[in-house]
Amino acid sequence: xxxxxLADQDDxxxxxxPQSFVTKYIWSQDHKVIAIQYGGVxxxxxxxxxxxxxxxxxxxxxxxxxxxxNPAFYYQAVTxxxxxxxxxLLTALFLGGFGNYLIPLMCGTRDMxxxxxxxxxxxxxxxxxxxxxxxxxxxxxxxxxxxxxxxPQSISHGTPGSEGGILLMLISLAVFIIAFTMGGLNxxxxxxxxxxxxxxxxxxxxxxxxxxxxxxxxxxxxxxLLVSAIMMGFDLVLGTSFFMPAxxxxxxxxxxxxxxxxxxxxxxxxxxxxxxxxxxxxxxxLVSDVISTHARKNIFGYRMMVWAIIAIxxxxxxxWAHHMYVSGMNPYFGFFFATTTxxxxxxxxxxxxxxxxxxxxxxxxxxxxxxxxxxxxFTFVHGGLTGLFLGNVVIDVPLADTYFVVAHFHMVMGVSxxxxxxxxxxxWYPKVTGRMFNETIGKVHFxxxxxxxxxxxxxMHYLGxxxxxxxxxxxxxxxxxxxxxxxxxxxxxLAAIFVATAQILFFINIFWSLKHGEKAGGNPxxxxxxxxxxxDTPPKHGNWGDELPAVYRWAYDYSVPGMxxxxxxxxxxxxxxxxxxxxxxx
Amino acid sequence: MSHSSTVDASVxxxxxxxxxxxxxxxxxxxxxxxxxxxxxGKAMMWIFxxxxxxxxxxxxxxxxxVRISTADPWPLxxxxxxxxxxxxxxxxxxxxxIMTFVLITxxxxxxxxxNYGYRKxxxxxxxxxxxxxxxGATFVGMQMYxxxxxxxYGVRPWGNPxxxxxxxxxFYMITGFHGLHVTGGVIYLLVVARKVWLGHxxxxxxxxxxxxxxxxxxxxxxxVFIFAFFYLL
Numbered sequence: 177x178x179x180x181x182l183a184d185q186d187d188x189x190x191x192x193x194p195q196s197f198v199t200k201y202i203w204s205q206d207h208k209v210i211a212i213q214y215g216g217v218x219x220x221x222x223x224x225x226x227x228x229x230x231x232x233x234x235x236x237x238x239x240x241x242x243x244x245x246n247p248a249f250y251y252q253a254v255t256x257x258x259x260x261x262x263x264x265l266l267t268a269l270f271l272g273g274f275g276n277y278l279i280p281l282m283c284g285t286r287d288m289x290x291x292x293x294x295x296x297x298x299x300x301x302x303x304x305x306x307x308x309x310x311x312x313x314x315x316x317x318x319x320x321x322x323x324x325x326x327x328p329q330s331i332s333h334g335t336p337g338s339e340g341g342i343l344l345m346l347i348s349l350a351v352f353i354i355a356f357t358m359g360g361l362n363x364x365x366x367x368x369x370x371x372x373x374x375x376x377x378x379x380x381x382x383x384x385x386x387x388x389x390x391x392x393x394x395x396x397x398x399x400x401l402l403v404s405a406i407m408m409g410f411d412l413v414l415g416t417s418f419f420m421p422a423x424x425x426x427x428x429x430x431x432x433x434x435x436x437x438x439x440x441x442x443x444x445x446x447x448x449x450x451x452x453x454x455x456x457x458x459x460x461x462l463v464s465d466v467i468s469t470h471a472r473k474n475i476f477g478y479r480m481m482v483w484a485i486i487a488i489x490x491x492x493x494x495x496w497a498h499h500m501y502v503s504g505m506n507p508y509f510g511f512f513f514a515t516t517t518x519x520x521x522x523x524x525x526x527x528x529x530x531x532x533x534x535x536x537x538x539x540x541x542x543x544x545x546x547x548x549x550x551x552x553x554f555t556f557v558h559g560g561l562t563g564l565f566l567g568n569v570v571i572d573v574p575l576a577d578t579y580f581v582v583a584h585f586h587m588v589m590g591v592s593x594x595x596x597x598x599x600x601x602x603x604w605y606p607k608v609t610g611r612m613f614n615e616t617i618g619k620v621h622f623x624x625x626x627x628x629x630x631x632x633x634x635x636m637h638y639l640g641x642x643x644x645x646x647x648x649x650x651x652x653x654x655x656x657x658x659x660x661x662x663x664x665x666x667x668x669x670l671a672a673i674f675v676a677t678a679q680i681l682f683f684i685n686i687f688w689s690l691k692h693g694e695k696a697g698g699n700p701x702x703x704x705x706x707x708x709x710x711x712d713t714p715p716k717h718g719n720w721g722d723e724l725p726a727v728y729r730w731a732y733d734y735s736v737p738g739m740x741x742x743x744x745x746x747x748x749x750x751x752x753x754x755x756x757x758x759x760x761x762x
Numbered sequence: 763m764s765h766s767s768t769v770d771a772s773v774x775x776x777x778x779x780x781x782x783x784x785x786x787x788x789x790x791x792x793x794x795x796x797x798x799x800x801x802x803g804k805a806m807m808w809i810f811x812x813x814x815x816x817x818x819x820x821x822x823x824x825x826x827x828v829r830i831s832t833a834d835p836w837p838l839x840x841x842x843x844x845x846x847x848x849x850x851x852x853x854x855x856x857x858x859x860i861m862t863f864v865l866i867t868x869x870x871x872x873x874x875x876x877n878y879g880y881r882k883x884x885x886x887x888x889x890x891x892x893x894x895x896x897x898g899a900t901f902v903g904m905q906m907y908x909x910x911x912x913x914x915y916g917v918r919p920w921g922n923p924x925x926x927x928x929x930x931x932x933f934y935m936i937t938g939f940h941g942l943h944v945t946g947g948v949i950y951l952l953v954v955a956r957k958v959w960l961g962h963x964x965x966x967x968x969x970x971x972x973x974x975x976x977x978x979x980x981x982x983x984x985x986v987f988i989f990a991f992f993y994l995l
Contacts, residue, residue: 181796182795182796183794184795289802289806290802290806357810361806361809361813362806364806365802365805365806365809369796369797369800370802371794371795371796372794372795373795374794375795376792376793376794377791377792395809395812395813396816398813399813399816399817399819399820400816402817402820403817403820403824404820406935410931410935415919415920416920416927416928416930416931416935417828417920417927417928417931418824418828418932431920433834434828434833434927435828436827436828436831439824439827439831442827443820443824446820727794
């Protein structure tokens with residue numbers, strides 16, 4: 177049955193601009209407002225998680241100087257820091273924030289296909305955040321089971337937060353997954369079904385490819401987390417034994433029998449590993465666009481970049497058990513999962529080469545977004561290479577429970593995506609607000625963050641080699657760790673406090689520039705993608721004025737030979753294109 | 763659409779004649795504007811159902827794992843799910859056979875409703891949708907009866923008289939989750955049926971009936987797997 181696509185529908189009459197303050201800014205169905213709401217909440221919880229990490233570092237660097245950081249609080253801080261950063265900050269900001277803002281603009285539509293569902297998505301997300309934060313205020317505090325919530329520890333009596341915190345965590349995750357599903361269905365359907373005229377999939381900017389693939393991963397991976405949250409909740413509330421074995425608990429036999437703790441790990445990591453790429457793929461996409469724009473060169477190997485994103489997305493469902501080499505699962509699995517893990521390095525390395533080759537002989541502008549983007553290449557290569565070590569079973573077994581792993585995943589999925597977030601926030605700031613940020617403060621912010629994170633995480637690799645175990649509140653009597661490790665620990669803490677403090681610069685910059693920044697104009701970077709070609713900046717409700725844009729070329733026509741200016745927007749008709757259309761007598 | 767005339771016609775896939783097989787697939791995915799020639803709601807429902815498939819798959823894989831890993835014997839389905847009528851010998855799986863029959867029948871009425879929807883036969887569409895909803899509600903009612911029987915036998919999520927504790931846990935969890943899907947589907951059907959009756963889709967078209975049907979058939983299909991894994995194995 178033929179169905180008229182959006183781009184061919186007569187849509188001018190369909191726009192109803194919201195009138196009141198409430199429908200415009202609070203119960204808004206406009207994807208741009210929802211994006212900012214998502215972004216604001218995500219950054220807010222991210223700051224809480226940042227604060228928790230500083231408290232953890234204070235304990236590790238200067239043991240027992242802060243009297244109220246006790247072991248229970250330390251574990252709660254570890255748990256909440258990890259969970260917030262991975263899910264409530266990175267997933268929400270990349271997909272809820274940038275996904276919402278960029279998908280309709282880059283695809284040339286007026287909004288998401290189901291704006292109401294999109295609005296619900298944000299409000300469910302907000303509820304999940306409130307439930308999560310509420311766990312700080314229940315008796316016993318938030319859960320201290322570690323961010324992976326491994327059973328049986330997570331629901332055993334004696335684990336911090338087993339009174340109520342763990343239940344709130346599980347409920348919050350379930351609500352988050354509902355929110356993500358509503359948003360994610362919108363993102364995928366919008367990208368597949370509502371593109372503008374001339375915009376084929378292979379003309380999409382890589383940002384959209386990254387966000388699209390990550391959303392698909394999310395729709396297939398979050399179900400595993402939902403199911404494990406439901407089963408764990410039943411173990412906790414109803415006394416079932418899905419994950420809980422019979423064991424001694426606080427000196428008494430518990431009420432469970434025959435559960436499988438390793439089942440939880442499998443379910444968790446079947447979600448958890450794709451989750452790494454749910455965070456990484458949008459970062460890959462966004463950084464590709466930032467690099468191409470500021471290098472004034474087309475992205476090197478666009479098609480390969482797209483296929484690499486898809487290949488990484490597919491492979492990410494086949495590597496989950498490399499998180500479980502030391503879990504006691506059948507060792508024969510290790511070989512399979514080590515192989516798939518190393519195979520995933522191929523498309524990933526391909527992307528890194530292509531970013532570098534995009535920079536090669538480019539007309540590089542070293543402004544703030546570009547600095548963050550180049551910084552990302554460094555940290556990502558760094559974290560990726562240590563990932564190759566850890567992907568091998570024999571190397572992982574001795575290193576798995578040490579700071580080497582902490583250093584690895586913070587480099588590869590902590591620092592790297594955050595650097596891309598900053599690159600993207602600076603890059604699209606002029607479009608979102610209509611004003612330029614302060615370049616000098618931005619650059620200072622970059623150097624403090626970039627060098628500071630190296631000061632934090634580089635020494636952690638050495639701590640890992642020394643065998644310093646992770647997730648420990650304090651070291652106690654460990655003969656094999658030299659005294660000097662504590663010097664490193666103290667320095668890491670100082671660097672962490674420095675980096676955290678430096679983020680104030682970012683907030684000063686974006687808030688000050690809201691009022692006092694230079695007017696940006698519609699396309700300050702000379703970028704080709706559609707969002708920079710809107711009639712108004714910031715784009716108004718409906719994005720495109722009376723008529724939707726038409727797309728005539730791919731997203732990367734920078735420095736095309738024989739052109740006057742060094743970029744050609746996607747919606748600019750080219751001579752050969754017009755000739756072609758004329759020739760066909762259209 | 764004054765602009766569309768200037769766009770390279772070769773990329774306007776949606777206006778090109780539909781092709782079959784691999785060529786059609788490639789045409790669809792290399793087209794501009796839209797990938798599938800279906801309304802948004804239908805595309806979104808398909809994607810949601812794939813996601814929901816992962817949820818049920820995880821549940822069933824979890825069920826298989828705990829059933830394999832538990833040391834206690836698994837209760838015999840033929841004895842647990844047997845029912846006697848008027849003092850007869852217990853007939854194994856009779857209730858579940860009726861329930862499955864009811865649910866499969868409801869898929870038939872749903873398919874008819876979709877067909878009459880596209881023929882714009884409002885009255886028959888509404889009647890058939892209500893019949894589907896009624897069959898769905900019957901299914902849920904019989905499930906409640908089955909649950910109450912099992913609760914009467916002493917089957918609890920944390921234990922039962924016959925064997926592995928996990929029997930009750932997975933049974934209530936998975937049939938409960940499926941029952942919630944059916945209940946949601948009944949409500950969804952009634953809401954859409956009401957809107958059909960009020961003529962909301964006269965102009966927009968009756969795709970929504972088919973979209974509701976997709977969800978309904980999915981719930982039925984899931985039941986087939988649950989039926990096989992719980993009652994037959």
